[in-house]
Amino acid sequence: MNDTLNIRPYTAADKPAVMELLALNIPEYFASAEAEDLSSYLDKAAELYFVVELDSRIVGAGGINFENGQRIGKISWDIIHPGFQGTGIGSRLLLYRLRLLQSMKSIRTISVRTSQLAYRFYEKHGFQLQEVHKAYWAAGLDMYKTVYHGTR
Numbered sequence: 104m105n106d107t108l109n110i111r112p113y114t115a116a117d118k119p120a121v122m123e124l125l126a127l128n129i130p131e132y133f134a135s136a137e138a139e140d141l142s143s144y145l146d147k148a149a150e151l152y153f154v155v156e157l158d159s160r161i162v163g164a165g166g167i168n169f170e171n172g173q174r175i176g177k178i179s180w181d182i183i184h185p186g187f188q189g190t191g192i193g194s195r196l197l198l199y200r201l202r203l204l205q206s207m208k209s210i211r212t213i214s215v216r217t218s219q220l221a222y223r224f225y226e227k228h229g230f231q232l233q234e235v236h237k238a239y240w241a242a243g244l245d246m247y248k249t250v251y252h253g254t255r
Contacts, residue, residue: 108192110199113152113164118145120161121154124182131185132220134241144180151203152180155196162187165196167204176204178215178225197228201251213251222247 113121122142129135145152148168155163165181178200183193204210214233215225218240222232230249239246 107156107158108195109156110153110196111156113145113149113154113166115145117154117161117164118142121145121164121182124161124164124184127185128182132218133182134244136241141180149180151200153196153199155183155192157187157192163192163196165200167200173207173209174211176207176210176213178213181215181217181221193224194228197225201228214249215251216246216248219245219247222249225249 122138125133125138125141129138144166149166150168152166153164154161155165163181163183166179168177168179169175170177178197181193181196183196201213204213215230217225219235226232226249229251231252232247233250234248236246236248238244
């Protein structure tokens with residue numbers, strides 16, 4: 104990809120673009136009910152959230168949240184514009200956050216909760232399946248909890 108790709112911290116001004124990314128991925132990867140969850144997350148629960156700009160256009164987003172006194176880093180709310188899925192943007196965003204988490208001395212575990220639709224993407228990057236909960240996100244959208252076992 105020869106275009107200018109920039110990963111930067113999310114700001115409140117990015118919210119409409121991030122919500123649009125989610126809308127573009129419904130119903131393929133997200134349930135429509137998750138729009139309210141994402142909106143609330145962005146307003147109240149995002150600890151570290153990033154957007155991916157391609158030539159100044161937001162084409163992806165994803166975050167990190169923490170648990171257990173910042174001993175667990177959780178990859179959260181990964182969303183890539185459907186027109187850019189499979190181009191390496193999602194991998195670059197994930198690797199950016201993995202490097203950030205690996206640089207934090209307190210982090211002992213890195214995890215992600217995803218669906219059966221995106222599970223293989225995370226597996227390819229060193230995450231291993233820990234548990235499955237059927238119809239967790241919505242009917243037909245199972246929750247796959249994974250833990251990172253790549254290099255630290």
